[in-house]
Amino acid sequence: MTTATYLRVHGRQAAIWSGGLGLLTGQVMRNLALPPSYWRLVMQEVDAMGVRSVVVALTAAIFTGMVLALQSAVNMARFGAENYVGPVVALSMLRELGPVLTAILVGGKVASGITAELGSMKVTEQIDALRAIGVNYVKKLIVPRLLAALLIFPLLTILADFIGLLGGMLIAVLERHVDAYVYWNNIFYWVTVRDFLTGVGKSFFFAAIITLIGCYNGLSTEGGTEGLGRATTATVVQVAMGVILADFFLTKLFLFLFW
Amino acid sequence: MMKEQPVVELRGVWKAFDHHEVLRGISLVLSKGTTLAVMGGSGVGKTVLLRLIAGLARPDTGEIRLFGRNIERLREEHMLALRRRTGFVFQGAALFDSLSVFENVAYPLREHTSWSEGEITDRVHRFLSLVGLPGTDSLLPAELSGGMKKRVGIARALVLEPEVVFFDEPTAGLDPTNARVVGELIAELRSGVCDTAIVVTHDIEFAGMVADQMAILHEGQFAAMGTPGEIHSSNVPAVQAFLAGELLEN
Ligand SMILES: Nc1ncnc2c1ncn2[C@@H]1O[C@H](COP(=O)(O)OP(=O)(O)O)[C@@H](O)[C@H]1O
Ligand SMILES: [Mg+2]
Numbered sequence: 001m002t003t004a005t006y007l008r009v010h011g012r013q014a015a016i017w018s019g020g021l022g023l024l025t026g027q028v029m030r031n032l033a034l035p036p037s038y039w040r041l042v043m044q045e046v047d048a049m050g051v052r053s054v055v056v057a058l059t060a061a062i063f064t065g066m067v068l069a070l071q072s073a074v075n076m077a078r079f080g081a082e083n084y085v086g087p088v089v090a091l092s093m094l095r096e097l098g099p100v101l102t103a104i105l106v107g108g109k110v111a112s113g114i115t116a117e118l119g120s121m122k123v124t125e126q127i128d129a130l131r132a133i134g135v136n137y138v139k140k141l142i143v144p145r146l147l148a149a150l151l152i153f154p155l156l157t158i159l160a161d162f163i164g165l166l167g168g169m170l171i172a173v174l175e176r177h178v179d180a181y182v183y184w185n186n187i188f189y190w191v192t193v194r195d196f197l198t199g200v201g202k203s204f205f206f207a208a209i210i211t212l213i214g215c216y217n218g219l220s221t222e223g224g225t226e227g228l229g230r231a232t233t234a235t236v237v238q239v240a241m242g243v244i245l246a247d248f249f250l251t252k253l254f255l256f257l258f259w
Numbered sequence: 260m261m262k263e264q265p266v267v268e269l270r271g272v273w274k275a276f277d278h279h280e281v282l283r284g285i286s287l288v289l290s291k292g293t294t295l296a297v298m299g300g301s302g303v304g305k306t307v308l309l310r311l312i313a314g315l316a317r318p319d320t321g322e323i324r325l326f327g328r329n330i331e332r333l334r335e336e337h338m339l340a341l342r343r344r345t346g347f348v349f350q351g352a353a354l355f356d357s358l359s360v361f362e363n364v365a366y367p368l369r370e371h372t373s374w375s376e377g378e379i380t381d382r383v384h385r386f387l388s389l390v391g392l393p394g395t396d397s398l399l400p401a402e403l404s405g406g407m408k409k410r411v412g413i414a415r416a417l418v419l420e421p422e423v424v425f426f427d428e429p430t431a432g433l434d435p436t437n438a439r440v441v442g443e444l445i446a447e448l449r450s451g452v453c454d455t456a457i458v459v460t461h462d463i464e465f466a467g468m469v470a471d472q473m474a475i476l477h478e479g480q481f482a483a484m485g486t487p488g489e490i491h492s493s494n495v496p497a498v499q500a501f502l503a504g505e506l507l508e509n
Contacts, residue, residue: 027335034336125353128315132347133367134339135417 009150026186031138046147053106061160065167080224086183087190089168094199103243109237111214118218119228146211153207198254272321283479294456305459314338337494346424352408354400365394375459386414407496423455
């Protein structure tokens with residue numbers, strides 16, 4: 001295949017994918033306002049997503065906090081600034097790594113789960129069966145997942161932030177003999193509420209991206225079980241890419257708006 | 260006297276997938292009280308046609324009216340009210356595999372009525388008996404044979420007593436005994452639950468049993484349409500070939 005053909009074919013696929021995702025987003029927006037609401041389904045999804053995710057998110061967070069502390073402590077020791085390990089860990093954790101790592105790790109898991117569930121309903125015509133019965137499938141299958149994710153991801157992010165700081169403290173205190181009180185005190189002195197909130201704010205956007213990609217890929221699955229496998233893999237990659245790209249633009253936006 | 264408005268009306272409907280033109284100008288009228296059998300070989304576009312009529316897919320051009328309402332560009336949310344008045348039996352049954360037989364059949368009732376649990380139970384049991392599956396309430400779809408799945412799918416499509424039912428290959432893939440049971444069931448419906456239907460099939464004998472109108476789909480168009488008698492005496496080559504079994508699979 002020549003480069004030109006390659007670009008044309010993949011460009012076309014990317015355009016169709018983004019267009020479809022955009023249309024689905026519009027449909028979901030319209031349906032958020034429509035009655036009835038299926039709160040029971042939202043709680044079911046919260047349960048499923050939350051349980052699937054807590055351990056992964058927190059394990060990643062504590063190790064990230066520890067790595068951040070290890071790395072920054074080595075560097076900062078050169079300036080005799082080891083007491084400031086806390087704020088350095090906190091700024092990276094709260095503004096970036098807490099929300100982004102949670103979104104990529106948990107998001108990949110949650111979104112591929114959604115793609116698998118909806119995709120297998122799609123290939124066995126269960127989605128069409130719902131439609132034929134007169135059920136609003138967007139309202140029944142997508143909106144509850146979106147609402148659940150909008151609840152779960154900010155909460156997990158806050159938890160990951162906290163656990164990350166705790167991990168940083170472990171290293172600072174046990175390895176570098178920083179006083180625990182000094183560690184936290186410096187964090188509270190140097191880190192603002194705004195740092196914390198921009199991170200949590202990002203997680204709402206990530207939650208929406210994750211659910212919509214998961215749902216869209218599930219609903220557009222074609223080609224039986226083989227297609228299902230492809231769709232699930234694609235979801236993991238697209239969620240990671242989507243989160244990283246969105247993170248850049250959100251960071252730009254938040255700096256512009258709040259700085 | 261004013262003529263009653265057709266239940267389904269198609270005018271010049273075209274549908275293609277990636278340059279492959281499946282339907283090339285289909286027109287038809289289905290009046291209340293009529294059962295139309297759409298026949299044709301495998302892959303001629305019978306399922307595609309049925310999905311267009313039920314509003315599950317959209318035509319490229321042409322007009323589709325369901326209960327007098329144009330649906331070819333109707334938004335999904337506005338289709339829902341119309342779909343409540345129709346039933347669709349999928350070729351592969353399309354049962355909800357996480358729900359029991361009872362809950363599958365109860366699903367439309369829970370969605371569209373505010374009936375009590377007792378009323379729902381009575382209605383579900385009535386329709387499960389109608390399709391010859393009493394006492395299967397708690398089975399899961401995975402525990403059913405192909406014929407049983409199809410019959411549960413029929414019960415689910417009929418449970419709200421729709422004004423028109425679309426059957427996609429209700430007898431395909433069934434052994435002869437099961438095929439006859441399902442065929443008799445659909446024939447019986449005409450005098451009871453639902454008198455208007457479109458039945459897609461490549462089974463000529465079955466079509467003769469249930470239909471009072473027949474249409475033969477060939478190369479994206481209706482090669483012939485009319486009463487079973489008219490179809491059997493048709494001298495259109497494609498129809499004769501189909502009746503002789505030449506266009507059938509296997
Ligand atoms: N979603 C789709 N995408 C691409 N091609 C399709 C799709 N649905 C149906 N087709 C094609 O349309 C033709 C008719 O299919 P179908 O209506 O299922 O045939 P049948 O008469 O056996 O029910 C087939 O060639 C099939 O490959
Ligand atoms: Mg078919």
